[in-house]
Amino acid sequence: MVDAAVRSESTSNAAEHTEAEPAIDVQRVNDLLMGTWAHTRRTSREMIKDSAFWRDDSLGMDAHRERVLSQLHLLVQNSAVHRAFPRAFGGDEDNGANIAGFEELVVADPSLQIKAGVQWGLFGSAVLQLGTAEHHEKWLPGIMNLDIPGAFAMTEIGHGSDVASLGTTATYDPETDEFVIHTPFRGATKEYLGNAALHGIAATVFAQLITNGVSHGVHCFYVPLRDENGVDLPGINREDDGHKGGLNGIDNGRLSFDQVRVPRTNLLNKYGDVDASGTYSSPIDSPGRRFFTMLGTLVQGRVSLDGAASWASALGLKIAITYATQRRQFDGADGHETVLLDYGKHQRRLLPRLATTYAQLFAHDEFLQKFDAVFSGRSDTPDDREDLETLAAALKPLSTWHALDTLQEAREACGGSGFMFENRLVGLRADLDIYVTFEGDNNILLQLVGKRLLTDFAAQFKDKDAASLARYAVEQTAGRVFHGAGLRQFGQAVADLGSTARSVEYGLREEQQHEMLADRVQQMVADIAGRLRPAGRDKVLGEKLFNENQAELIEAARAHGELLQWEAFTDAVNDVDDEDTKQVLTWLRDLFGLQLIEKHLAWYLINGRLSAQRAASVSRYIDRLCRRLRPHALDLVDAFGWEPEHIRAPIASGAEQQRQDEARAYYAELEASGRAPISEKDLKAKNKR
Template identity: 65%
Template structure:
C-alpha cells in the first residue's frame, strides 16, 4: 500500500508515469499512421516560416503541398483504383498532424483533398472520379470548394447562387444574382485554383431542387479567370496567410449538364430531375454529409495544437524561476506556484480528455465512411458527436495556447515560441466548417428531439406525470436545498467530501444529471411551442437559446468525461493510472466547479460540499504537478515538431549559468554586501552600543 496524502487524493508514492506506455495510449487507434505522418513532418521544408508577406507564404504553402504529393502523404482517403488506400480514419489521423508543421499547409491540403477532392469523390459519379480525381490527387488541378457566400455561411440551404438548366444547349447556367451571393473565403481561389466545385440552387423545368454541387473550370492555362468569372482576393487574414482565400462571382457562366456531381440528384437531357432520395431535406443533408470530415479533423488538429502549447508552457514552467518566495538562495520555478498549476494543469486534463474523445469520434467516422456502419442513425450520431466536440476542442485550443503564451510572459509573445502564431492560425477554426455556436445549437436540438422521442409512445399517464414533475420543479428544488442541509453532518469533513467527489459514479451522476435536467427543463418550457403561430414559435425558442446552448455544452462535458474514463481502462501501469485518474478527476471537478451555481441551485451538491471543491482541486493539481512534464512528454512530439525556444532547454542552461555565477560570487571575497544587510548591521551595533 502506498502512502496516502491527507486529503484522500490516493496513493502518491507509486505515482510515476511510464511515458512510453502512456504515449502509446494517447496516440490512440491510428498510432502507426500518426508516427509515419510525424516522421515526415520533421522535414524543415514543411515548417512554417514567420515574417513572410502573404504572397511569399502562399507560394511556400503551395510548394509544401506539392511536396506532400511527392511524399505520397495525401492519398489515404481516395479509392484504391486511383492509387489511394480507401482508409478514411487513417487519412484524417495523418492529416491532423499537418497542423504541427504549418496550419496553412493543413488547411490548403484540406481544401484540395478534403473538400474539393472529397466532393468529387463523394458527390460525383464513377465517371467524374475517373475524369477528375487523378488531377486533384497529384495537384495538377488545384481547386476551390465554393460553398460559402458573403451573405450565407452556416445557412447553406439559403445560398443565392443559381444553376439553371438550359435545355436548348444542354447546359447549366451558373449565376451570381446579387453581391451577397458572391462566393467568399474560398481557399485556393485567390491564386492557385484552376477549377472549383460550386454549390448552387439547381433549377430545372421551373422547379428549384435546392443546393447541388457543380464542377467548373475557373482559370485558363495562363491563370486568368475564364469568361464570366470574376475572382477577387480576400486579402490578408488574422492567420493562415499561406492559404489564398478568394471570392468568385459568376455572370451567366455555362457548364455542360454532365458537370453536375450527380450522385444524389441528376438532371437528364431535356431537364427531368431525378434523385435516389425523395425528401429534399434529407437529400440536402446527405450531400453535406462529407463536411463532417472537416469537423472531425479540425478537432484533432485543435488537440494537437493544444498539446504543443502545453509542452512549451509546462517545460518552461519547470525551468524559469521567478521571485525568491522561500528565502532560500534559489528562486522558485514557475510551476511551483499554485496559480501557475491552476492555469496549466486543468487545461492539460481537458486536452487529454479531448484526445480520447477525438479518438472515439475518428473511429465512428471510419465506421461510417468505410461502410462498416453507415446506417442513417450512425451517420446522425457521428454528426451530433462532431457538432458537440468540434466547438469544445477548437475553443479549448485557443484558450490553452493563450494561457500557455501568457504563462511564458514576454517570451510567449515572440514568434519563435509559436504560441501566438498557432493561436492566430487556429482562430478561424472556431467559426469555419460550422460555426461553433451554430453547431452547439444543432446538438441542443438533437438533445431536445431525443428527449421528445422518449415520450412519443408514452401513454397519457406517463406524460401527465412528466408535465406535473416539470411544473413542480420548484418543489423539487426546495427539496434539493433541504437535502443539502441534511448532508451538513457528513460533509463538513473535507476528506469525506473529497472521497465523495473522487468517485467516478458521483462524477458521472453529476455531469449526466445536469444534461438530463437541463434538457428536461428546456423541453418542459418549450412544450407548448408547437401550438403557437410560427413567428411566436421562433420568439419563444429564441428566448431559450442561451439555455439550450448551455445544455449542449454540458452534453459535451459529459462526452469528454466518458471518453477519458473509458480511456483510463487501457492504462495498466499503476503509477500512470494514478496520475491519469487524478487528471480525469481534475477534468470532471473543474467542469463541475465552473457550473457549481447550477448544482447548488438544483440541490445536487450541498453548500458544505461545494465549499470543499475548490480546495480539493487545488490539492489535486499540486499532486499532478510533479508529473506534468511526464504527461506532456508522453504526447510523443519530437523537438522537430515542437520547435519552441522555451521548450529547448535553453532556459535551464541560462538558469544554471546564473546560479553558478552567484555561487562563485558568494564563495569569493569580491561579493558586494547588500545595503539592507549593512543597515541592519549598523542598527544592531547602535543597539549594542546603547546597552553598554
Template identity: 45%
Template sequence: MDVPAVPAKVDPDALTAVLDGRWAALRRDVRVRMAAASFRETVGLDVEAHRAQVLDQLRKLATTDLPGLGFDPAYGGGGDVGGSVTSFEMLGFGDLSLMVKAGVQWGLFGGAVQLLGTARHHERYLRRIKDLELLGCFAMTERGHGSDVQHLRTTATYDAATGEFVVHSPDADAAKEYIGNAARDGELAVVFAQLVTGGESRGVHAFLVPIRVGGTTAPGVSIEDCGVKAGLNGVDNGRLRFDHVRVPREALLNRFGDVAPDGTYSSPIESDGRRFFTMLGTLIRGRVSVAGSAGNAAKRALALAVRYGDTRRQFAKPDGEEVAILDYLGHQRKLLPALAASYALHFAQEELVSKLHDIPADAPDEEQRELESRAAGLKAVATWHATSTIQTAREACGGAGYLAENMLPALKADTDVFTTFEGDNTVLLQLVAKGLLTSYKEFFADLSPLATARFVAEQLVDAVLERSVTRKVLERLTESADAEVLFDRDWQLRMFEDREEHVLDGVAQRLRRAGSDPFDAFNSAQDHVLRAGRVHVDHLVLQAFVSALSRCPDADARALLERVCDLYALSTLEADRAWFLEHGRLTAARAKALTAAVNSLCLALRPHARTLVDAFAVPEQFLAAPMLS
C-alpha cells in the first residue's frame, strides 16, 4: 500500500522543538543540569546505599530553583504550576527513585501544605519544605483502604478541653501504608484522617503530624520500614501508626474546613461529600506528574531499543550481508507503533499540563471535574503504555535487555508500580466514565414510566440515525481508495469519536436496563464502563496529536509527524478491529487494508526511527548502555 510522502531526512532538533512546546526553555535548562551532574548508576547498590544516594541528589536538587517552581512567590517559589510539573516529568529520564522522592517532598507533601493549608501553614512551612530543611510525608493510603479514601479509618478527634486533635489508628487496617519518606528521612507527615468534633464526623481532612523529633521517632508514632521492593528502592517507603498522638488545633490544614477553639466546625463548602472531592481535586498535580514521568521512562526505553535494533545484526541475506534487526517488519511492529503512541501521549500530556497551569482558582466545578477526569484517564493510559512499552523494549533487546547494566530491567521494575499508585488505573478509568455519564443523568434521576418511555424513544431514534451514519461510512469505505480513506485525518477522528459515542451510549443503556440496586447495576456493567473510559482517552490523545501538528513550523518535521500520527491512529484502530467489525464500522476487506497500512507505515518510518527517538533528547548519560557500545 502506498503511504503519503515522507521526507528523506528530518532534523531531530526540529522535532524536539515541537515536543518541548510551551516549557521549551525549562526543558532545555533541566537537560543541561542533568548532563552536568555526575550520574551514578544504581546497579549493584544495596537499599541503604541507594537511599543515601537519592537523598544526596535530592539535596543538590534543592539548591536549584526547580523544586520551588510550583510554590507561591511569597515564600520563595516561582508560581509556575506547569513548569513545576514539567520539571518533575524530566526527572523521569533518570533514576525514577529520585523522581518519586522529589515528588513526595515537593509535589505531595509540599503541595498538600500549600493547597490544603492557609497562611499560618504557608508562613511556617513552605520555605523550609522548598529548601529541604523539613522533609515530609504524604500519609493517605491505609492498609485497608487504598483507592477508597473517603472511608479511611484513621481518626482525628478534637479535644476542646486542651485545644488539640487526637490522631489515632484504631486497628491494623488503619495503618498508613507505603508512605514515601517515612522509613528513614521524614520528620512531618500530612496525615489524612476522619475529623471528629462534638461527637460528629465531618469526613476526611488533612493534619500535620510530627513523626520524628530530632531524628527520634515521635511519641505515640510507630514506624516500620516496608523493606525491599520490586523497584524504586531509593525511596524509603514506610508504614505509620498513631496511638492517640496529640497535635495542636492549628495542625489542621484548614482551607476547606476549620474547627474553632470550642469545637465548632465550619467550612466554605456545606456538603461533606462535595468538600471531600474538592479537597482531593486540588491534589491532582501528583497524578499529572506520574503520567509525564511514565511517558519519559517509556521514551528512554524506546531510545535504547531502537538504537540497539539499528546496530544489532542477525541472519544474512542471500548476498551474505547480515540484517539489522530493525529492518525486520516483525521488529518494527514491536517498536514503531509504541513509538507513535509515545509521541501521541506526549502531546496529550503537554495539553493537560497547560490546562492545569491555566485553570483559575475559582474555576466552575464542571471545569475542575473535567480536568480531574482528563488527568485520571491520561495517567491510566500513560502508565499502562509505559509498562507494556518497556517490556517490549526489553524483549526487543534479547538477552542484552535482561542485563541490569543495560538499564531496561531497572526501568521495568521502577515503573511497574506506576499503574497502581497515585490512583489504581482501573479505578481511574471508572472515574473517567462516571464523568462522561453525567450527560445522561436526567435519565437516571427519574425512573418513572414516562421517563423510561422517553429514554427508549430517544434511544430508538439514535439507533436509526446510527444505522444511517454507519451506512454512509461503509459507503465511503467501499467507494474510496485505501490510501484516500485510511490516511484521511477527518476519517480517523470520526472513527475514534464514533466508537466513543457508541460505547458510552451502550453503557447508559445497560445501566438503565439494570435493576434498582445501584451497586449491582454498576458492577454488572463494569467491563463496559472501563471500556468507555479507555476509548474516551484514546480520542483525546488523537485530538491532541492532531492539534500539535498545526503548531509545527518546520515543513519536513510536520510531514514526518503526520505519518507518525497516522501510525498511532491506524495501529489503535487495528488493535480494536474486532469492535469495529462487530459494529459495522469496518468491512472485512477494509480491516485487512488497515493491517496493510500499518505495515506500510512501519516500513516508511523505519529510516526515521533513530531520528524519532533522538528527538526525545534524553540526556546521553542515561543512554550509556554497554550493549550500544
C-alpha cells in the first residue's frame, strides 16, 4: 500500500478536499468486499504470495503450460482445491468457500485459475454432481490429487452455447453392455477444452444418449483418453488449439471420437440411467426439466467467472488509480505539474468504473451465498435452482464485460506505462477476453434472463378474469401516454430547490434511484410482453415477434442485472455503522446509480421519466460526485486488500512517486541556487514591460 507521505502528497491538490473530509475505515470496507468467506479469501491470498504461483511473462506457450500444471500440483499440496468435495474423500463440503478461494487465483495467473477450474470445477464437479457413489469412489480420489487430469468435453465447434443440440452420440450396445461414443461430423468435434491438448487422461463427455432407437437427450459419460503408458486409446483423436488471444498457460484442444466404447456404468447416471437390457429410466420425467437440472449442477463455472472478473477489474483499478495519484502531467495554476487524478476527465474515466466494481463485488457475495445455500442442500428446491441459474445468467455477463472495459480504460489511463507487460494490464485484458464467452455467450445468457422475466410477468395474469385483464389493458394504454406518471414528479421544474444540481442531489437519492432503475426493467418487460402477445400459440408468428424484440429483451435483462447490483451495493451501505465510511460509500453508490441513469438517459427522456433539464443535470452531478470521491480514491482501492506480492506492477509500487519527488526536488534546488535558466516566453514578457 502507498505510505503515508505518498498518500498525503497525492491528495494534497484534490478538488474540494479539506480537513473536514470524512475518512473511511479501510479495514471495515475490506471486510465488506471480501464477503462471507473472507477467511478463505485471505488464506488463498497468503498462499499466492509465493512467487511459484505467479505468471512468468518470459515463458513461451509450451513452458507456460508446464508451469501451470506444476502449479496445480502445488494447489493440491496446499489443500486449496478440495473444499467442495465430500468429507469422505478428504474434502470440506464447503461450496461457497471453494469458489471464494478459487477466484483469488486470478491475481496470480488467470491461466492457473481457469486450468484449476477445468480440473476441479468442471471435470471433477461433473463426476461429483452427475455421478453416483460408485463413480465417486472410483474416480474422485484421483481427480482430487491430480492423478487423473481431465477435460470437460461439452462445447462443440458447430453448436457452442446450444448444448441441447450437441452432435456427439452415445449409442448403447446391449450385446457388449457398452456405450459407443462417436463424432458423426466435423461440427460435432469437442472444442476449446482445457487439458485436452496435452495433459488430460480422461474426459467427461456430453453426448446424445441413444438406446433402443430412442434419443433421451444430452447426458454425461466418463471417457478414458489414454492408457497407463500415456498413449491415446483407439478412436481418440486429439488436436492442439495452439496459441490463443490469452490464457496460453492452458493446453486447450479438440477431441473427437471414432466409435469409442466405454462400459455402460461409465454413464454418470444420477439423473438418467440405462440398464443392461437398454431400458432408460430417470427420476425426472420431463426431458426438458432433466436437461436443465443436469446443466444447473454445473452453474459454479458462471459463479466463479463473475467473481474472478470483478476482482480482475479491481486489480486494474488499483494499479491505475495508484498511478494516477502519483503521475504528474502539465503545469497547473500553482506552477507545479498536476496530478492525473486531479483532472476531471481522469476522475470520470476511473471513478465510475470503481463504483461499478464495488457494486459487482457486493452483488457477487450475495450470489455466492445463494449458490452455497442451494449446493449445500439448505435451500435446494427447483425454484431455488431456477433463481440461481437466472442470477448466474444476469451477473456473469455484466462483470465480464465490465472487466474488459475497465482493464482497457485502466491501460489507456496509464499511457505508455500501461502498455508495458510488466504492469499487468495488457496481460489481464488479454486473458480476461475469453471470459465473456466462457460458460455461455453473454448475450445468450441475458436472453435466458429475459425469458425468465417474461415468464414471471405472465404469471401475474394467471387465472385472472376478463375484467382484470381489461383493466390492465386500459392501464397499459394510459401508460403509453404518461408512461408511469407517478415518477414525473422527478422530471418537473426545479426552481423551488434553488439549483438544478441540488435538485438532482435531493431528487435522485436512494429511494428515487431504486424506483427509476426498477421501473425501467418493469416497463421494458411489460412493453415487450405486449408486443409478443398477438402470437398466441402461433409458433411461426411467435418466432418472428421474438426475433424483432430480441435486442430489447436482452437490454431489459441487462437492466435487471444492474438493478440487482445496485440493490446489493445499497444493502452493503446500510450494513455500515461508521458514519464517515457510510457517507463515502453512499457517494460511491450514488455514483453507480446515477451513471446507470446517465447511460440510459435516452430511455428516461423518451418515456417521460426525466425532463430535459433534469436529465442534463445528471451528468453535472456525477462530476460533483467524482470530485467528492477524489480524496478517498486511494483508500477505496486500498480496501481491496492486496499486498505488493499480489499487485506486482512497478507503476503501482511507489516508484512513480519517487521519480516525481526527485524531479520536483531537482527543480526546487535549481531555482533556489539562482542557476535556473529563464524561459524564452518569460524573457519576452519581461522585455515587453
